[in-house]
Amino acid sequence: MIKLNQSGQILSILMVALSIILTGALVTVAGSRLFYETSKYAIFSEAAVNLAEAGIDKALASLNKSGDDYTGEEETFLGDGSYSVSVTAKDASTKIITSTGFIPNKANPKAKRTVKIQMSQGVGVAFVYGVQVGEGGLELGNSNIVTGSVYSNGNIVAGNSNIISGDAWVAGGAQPNPDQQTDCVTCDDFIFGKQVGSDDRLDVAQSFRPAMTQTINKISLKLKTVGNPPNEIVRILEDSGGKPDKNNVLTQGTLYSTLVTSTYGWIDVTFDSSPTLNADTTYWLVIDTSADTINYWSWQNDLAQSYTAGSAKWSPKWDHGAAVWNAINPGDLSFKTYMGGVITSIRAAANKIEIGGDAHANTIENADISGDAYYQSLINSDVGGSSHPGSSDPTPKVFPISQANIQDWRDKAYQNGGEIIGDITSCPPALNSQRIIGNVNLGSGCSVTVTPPVHIVGDLTMDSNNVFRLASSYGAASGVIVVDGKISMNSNNRFLGTGVGASLLMALSTYDSRSDGISAVVLNSQGNTGVFYADKGIIEPGTNNQFKELTAWGIRLINGSTINYETGLSSTMFSSGPTGSYSIVKGTYQVD
């Protein structure tokens, strides 16, 4: 018999099935919703980072425009959101900028991200090598020890029983005089790296015809900057119908923007390789930039067009399918080209030089190399690693500080503190940022606080046990004493930074040893410490001294000396004092 109250089984089965389906649907919808929300947040927070970075750009422009008057902003609306900026002083020349981007606004943010960065009045310098030597080369007498690596644009000449513990590089040599050059007769600016009127002047080129068939070693360009443009790529291209040929790029190198200042200076550019250029053939030097309305470049232009073997052109994009090149008329952009082909070497006397790492040079003679050897000719040498005969010569390296940087420090010293006339002969408690027209001649035991940059027009001479210390207010920043004459010292003299971070105090001599052979910086033995720089001069580093870094046109070690140094001061910020313009301190970008 069928009982009526058994009906409804179907309904309960359906209910169960329905609830399974519904649960599934709900899970899916909830998951999608979660996904939608996270994706939306990811997009918002990306936009917030971009807004925060806009705030950083604004802060940099404002600091350079109004100096210390700019203290940040509460909330500025831009696009789909807003940003707020706060500026706090870290030390005398460094500001910490904290910029937060909000979507859609600060009061009710759906997303916010904060970018923190430091800005400093000064120029960032990267010392990549412990010892960097120019065309004057490295001369070692007998029994000297260099702990670390050496990069030299000139010969390494050694007596007996010397040791270089790291790698030794000797670049292929440059001809002493430029092969092609032009400077302006009727001088004008050629602005590029931005839109000028309706012209997208992003890539600029100057052609030249070498007088000899030879490898190219380096070039110099007369440039200045407005704002802080980034590093740019410079290429050498062949010519095709009076235009740079984008399909024939011979080599490229980096134009370091930190070497360029707001006044014109000759800026060296070296290349990744050294292609051979043929005599009486047209080649183009091309600078490749991207558009930036605030940070851009100017190349010195000669309205008199006094260079007869080339012309100047600009293009919106040099490597575009059908690149359009427009003549700069009238104009020749100031440049110099230096050809290579001078054979350079690492050469020691009969008791071989020991090289702990790799050796790179055209010619290597009397060397005992633990690592690999890269060369054209190897004479009477032992190679522990592998040998690479037929290696092309290493390319030269530009120095980390340009003439324009040095002139800028000189100018800033004068702007900061004016000038004093006369020699300083007794211990001053402080050397302030100013121009000193005279010599600074100290005896012994002085303790001097230095507020950089200091410009000494004469010589800097001292006996022993003097301490120069960078004023503590400079924090992690570094400072420089520019000496137009010679620097000489006896023993136990110390040049010290503030002790914070990588702070250092550098003594820089611009004395030119190239014609008279007289050394720019002479240190006696024992206990001298510091960073010394002589871009046109010779440094005699003495014995038993401790160096963080040495850069010179030439370095001479006599006998039984030791150079110890700390490698790779990769981001040093040299303060230019209160009148300097701000730039971003590399390596300090952080995003929360």
Next chain:
Amino acid sequence: MMKGFTLVEMIIVMSLTVIVSGMLAAILINNTELVYKETSRVSQGLDLNDALVNLKSYIRQAQIVAVSYPEGPSPTYTSSSTQLVLKFSSLDANGEIISNAYDFVIYIQDQDKLRVLLIKDAASSRRQFNTILAKNVDEIDFDYLDAAGDSTSPQDAKKVRVSITLKQKAGSKYETNIATGEANLRND
């Protein structure tokens, strides 16, 4: 008198039952499949989102793309299309840069997982970690680009583009999702 069901009635009822339960089963199976698929799509999407946010943040803050870690001969990790080694200046307790000291953040594909490691210098205040960023990774591809966006070697990179492919069995089929992101090295 009790009357039973006729054969015809029985056949109708039984076939109706078969049809209805078949439809019900089909709906249930389809629904389960859909739920699996959507859940895995959502979880993959969330993984991809997290991974890209993490990658972009570290790429932004890196000093350079390092050739390898440790730097020098016989490295454990090497920057390539499947591994990314980022180099950072070490920071002291006050957040100041320590000169000559570096920390490394390394992204590697570890079987079907995307793993991120931070290996710090002894003096650094950063915290070391080794965590899984995404699961079910089928393929990972790092592209190293210069400022103009052209391909270059890892050590010359100004920006890094990353694309991650996740693949997972969802129900009877595989669910595949690809995400691509790009970030500039701001500290370069």
